[in-house]
Amino acid sequence: MAAVRETVETVGEVEKYKYGFFTDIESEKAPLGLTEDTVRFISAKKNEPAWLLEWRLAAFRRWLTMTEPTWAKVSYPPIDFQDAYYYSAPKQQAKLDSLDQVDPKLLETYEKLGIPLTEQKMLAGVAVDAVFDSVSVVTTFKEKLAEAGVIFCPMSEAVAKHPELVKKYLGSVVPTSDNFYATLNSAVFSEGSFVYIPEGVRCPMELSTYFRINEKQTGQFERTLIIAEKGSYVSYLEGCTAPQRDENQLHAAVVELVALDDAEIKYSTVQNWFPGDEEGKGGVYNFVTKRGDCRGANSKISWTQVETGSAITWKYPSCILRGDNSRGEFYSIAISNGRQQVDSGTKMIHLGRNTTSRIISKGISAGKSSNTYRGLVSVHRKAENVRNFTQCDSLLIGSKCSAHTVPYVETKNPSAVLEHEATTSKISDDQLFYCMQRGIGEEEAVALIVNGFCRDVLQQLPMEFAVEAQKLVGISLEGSVG
């Protein structure tokens, strides 16, 4: 908590989109477009077993029958799914056993992103899996985790080494038929992280994945699966960046979390995909399906997200509260500036008895952006004594942006107690004047006030990422006043 408070003053120092560089590295791609052959190509590249190819093909055939959802409050020209690459891998020698074998250019990229894949992170107690376009480059600290029995590896490796786990859990939270983008992901997913925490184990370090889209016209479709066995605990963080490009890049990820009895998963996201320029040119289309299943009694899943990037964000990290006494949490900061469009929120599906959930959403809109919170709290007929608390706060900066709150509630059990609070506020000229009278520059004053507004959520982030997130808040609001 101390770090959260103490770092505000560095906010103004970081330049605009510092992640907007492109790494010139030779890559190997699937042919342009999407057919059954593309799916077969990807599966073959990954040396996948037949069952997984079949699984993909079934998803692909299903996808052909589906249409894109249109209910979200976002607008964009139709996406030509045939005009994209679905697989791109940096070309390098066969198999990597150590960091020394990784292409130095790649390592340089990660250095620029502030992710040294070296001992430094070890000291910080963070294990990192880095995904560059479609393949995982290296997973650090595997051995240390292995001692604890924790599996943390690229999805493709998990398919090869732990097929029984993958087979059992893949698609068990987000079925292949779930929605247009999740189905697309099921057909073409190329990488992602796999995490398995054995019974009773408290994961000895933060686990973290950094995703990076580098190649032009390349979609990124990662698939992450985290399984927390009985009585285990894990905290996982993902960070995302992409180079600055004129055309839109598609990102359709799926994240599945499974928490068994008494297990806890804390999943944090700092998403800073390229948001496009001021006129709305370029930027990432972020269509993501994230869902956690509190499958066991007394289990807990907590989502924390700081969403500052992407041209379009379509994302609803959800919890299925199946186990009795299980708990779901959603803490969100969604910042939109320029022409960004955000439609994000959560679903808390209460199936078990005495299940509780808590939703804290902070939406900040600036520029000409649109920011929508869309949330569902649903209580099943058999779910006795459900409790939910929802708080949605919107902060507007300037007069050309908009904020919307769309809360859905479905209660089939009268014992449920659901509380909902919502506020909308503006940064007042008086507040800005007051801060500036103390010598704080205008942009820093906005960042300070916004960080204050987001405080409840920032405090949920693991300490070392809270600092980064605070800076991001400041950077993403640059140019929003004056």
Place this chain on the structure above:
Amino acid sequence: MLEIRNLHVTVDGKEILKGIDLDVAAGEVHAIMGPNGSGKSTLSYVLAGREGYEVTEGSIRFNGKDLSEMGVDERAAAGIFLAFQYPLEIPGVTTMTFLKTALNAQRKARGEEELDAVRFLKLVREKAKPLNVNDDMLKRALNVGYSGGEKKRAEVLQMSLLEPALAVLDETDSGLDIDALKTVADGVNALRSPERSMIVITHYQRLLDYIVPDVVHVLSGGRIVKTGGKELALELEKSGYAGYGADAA
């Protein structure tokens, strides 16, 4: 230090200040008294450079520099401090964070080294103690849920931390109980120095018993209608503003 010449100020198309002349030399404390609505706060806002307060005529010079070219934060870094009549609430931002952000922003603007967390904490505790501001209060969001008196003490704390060259205190005494008044006055007096000037806006002679001014002005209807020594305040206490053309409304 401060030279105001024939200052006319318009707010929302309405002329509020109608030709102010005021000289405050280094080390001096000037008190400004006057009826409600006479333009006292307006004067303080104009000095701070608040948007919407348009100088239509006249000039303000501060240490020889024309203020009109300087932004709000630049004026602050140059040493102008305003203790607000109605301090603003900044939800979620602790007083500690706010103070550190402000101090380091000013230091940076002046090309000085920023203070790290340890040195800052030491400094702020040192400044907070005589004002009876404890750690608990420093950890709360700035002015949120503060009582009237706590807000005023927090303003004085900011002033003593930022050590401005010119401090304008806008009714810092109103809403204070007698003990708090003394605490605040002691805090202000501790800052009195030959290099520092102060403008103390107040309705009450009582404050001037503690913060003894060099000069007292009566502002009425947007003009300074009388200037005298500290005995002028006593006189006003007895007879009110009736004799000074209190036509502000």
